[in-house]
Amino acid sequence: MLIREATPDDWNAVWPFFHEIVAAGDTFSYAPDLDSETGRELWMLSPPSRTVVAVDDSGTVVGSAKMYSNQGGNGAHIASASYMVDPAHAGRGIGRALCEHSLDWAKAEGFLAMQFNAVVETNTSAVRLYEDLGFEVLGTVPDGFRHPVHGYVGLHIMYRRV
16 A cells, blocks of 8 residues: 555545545534535645545555644644545555554654544544554543434544654
């Protein structure tokens, strides 16, 4: 698997799984009915932020990540990132590879740490992955996310130094 900078043309490959994941409404705080153009604006970031794609050996885009400064100004030394893996390719280590890649990027760019602001507590595979990679839950916003099946659930704030 190759992780490379996303190009504008990659959106056509990212959008189908991005749309599927967002429409499910169980892991991201995006409007489930958002359109492609709004999704592109949210996901395909410009420098100094970064968007990458994970590409398998056949050239298929199987996942993507966006990386950015969590805050501006005096908080700009903490990075953040978001990840999406095509559900058809889940369980193959793509999310782990994207997260490790973003941590390497954050370190190379001089960030002190990485923080995730809104990890849905019922997204146990993501929580477990992040904890395996050294993140800790700093706190949880009770009822911070309206899950389509579980109702109101918590949003974890997760953190680790890079």
